[in-house]
Amino acid sequence: MSPKSKMANTNPISLSNNLKIGGTDIVLMAGPCSVESYEQTYAVAKSMHALGLRVIRGGAFKPRTSPHAFQGLGLDGLKILRQVADEFGLLVISEALGVEQLPLVAEYSDIIQIGSRNMQHFPLLWAAGEQPKPILLKRGFMSTIQEWLAAAEHITTRGNQNIILCERGIRGFDSSTRNMLDVSAIAHIKTSTHFPIIADPSHATGRVDLVPAAARAAIAAGADGLLVEVHPNPAAALSDGDQSLPLESLPAFVDDMLRIAAAMGRGLI
Ligand code: PEP
Ligand code: MN
Numbered sequence: 001m002s003p004k005s006k007m008a009n010t011n012p013i014s015l016s017n018n019l020k021i022g023g024t025d026i027v028l029m030a031g032p033c034s035v036e037s038y039e040q041t042y043a044v045a046k047s048m049h050a051l052g053l054r055v056i057r058g059g060a061f062k063p064r065t066s067p068h069a070f071q072g073l074g075l076d077g078l079k080i081l082r083q084v085a086d087e088f089g090l091l092v093i094s095e096a097l098g099v100e101q102l103p104l105v106a107e108y109s110d111i112i113q114i115g116s117r118n119m120q121h122f123p124l125l126w127a128a129g130e131q132p133k134p135i136l137l138k139r140g141f142m143s144t145i146q147e148w149l150a151a152a153e154h155i156t157t158r159g160n161q162n163i164i165l166c167e168r169g170i171r172g173f174d175s176s177t178r179n180m181l182d183v184s185a186i187a188h189i190k191t192s193t194h195f196p197i198i199a200d201p202s203h204a205t206g207r208v209d210l211v212p213a214a215a216r217a218a219i220a221a222g223a224d225g226l227l228v229e230v231h232p233n234p235a236a237a238l239s240d241g242d243q244s245l246p247l248e249s250l251p252a253f254v255d256d257m258l259r260i261a262a263a264m265g266r267g268l269i
Contacts, residue, residue: 233246
């Protein structure tokens with residue numbers, strides 16, 4: 001079976017500006033782990049725009065393991081992200097941590113992210129299902145594929161069918177990497193469900209030196225997109241600097257991904 005005939009199973013999610021996730025083109029979503037300032041977000045968006053990328057990510061409400069770590073700028077972060085995205089005609093993806101934040105994140109974002117730690121936060125899934133914005137549902141880092149698909153169904157049964165799944169690595173026994181990218185899961189979702197599936201090689205590896213290889217593997221396995229952390233100055237990042245691509249390496253990264261996409265008979269935007 002050719003990659004193209006496998007893709008026929010996927011129901012693409014249509015966004016504004018004629019962008020589709022799960023169509024022929026692989027969608028490279030990029031941006032900082034956390035929105036930290038207007039200047040930081042502007043620098044990322046400017047580079048993305050120059051490369052023809054269309055969706056900027058950035059956390060405003062951050063699910064941090066430690067309560068002492070930076071928790072995000074909240075509403076101010078969402079406002080910065082929206083303003084900068086509109087300046088460059090980009091779409092926005094950002095995370096909602098709880099039911100009470102969902103309307104706010106929906107107001108400022110084009111895609112609402114539900115993070116790994118919240119994959120089985122059922123009231124959040126139900127609320128996500130009762131509103132129309134597309135949901136990026138990350139896999140829980142200790143969840144099976146069946147639990148993940150059941151979580152997606154908690155959303156669809158409430159009405160919202162616009163779900164993009166995201167494989168972001170699962171917890172393994174080896175501390176050399178932050179998580180283990182489950183490439184088989186990408187192939188499995190792609191061939192056996194109608195959901196578009198993207199991969200997050202940043203959280204999967206936790207290491208910037210491994211991000212390109214993991215991203216190549218994800219595309220080769222059939223991923224419809226990537227969610228990649230990028231920062232103008234990773235050493236000074238307030239979260240996830242170790243796994244963030246420096247902005248100046250983004251053009252080479254895009255070139256690298258374009259080659260793998262082409263080998264799969266796909267474009268990349
Ligand atoms: C993120 O995308 O910044 C994030 C917190 O991801 P995850 O939920 O996969 O840990
Ligand atoms: Mn992060």
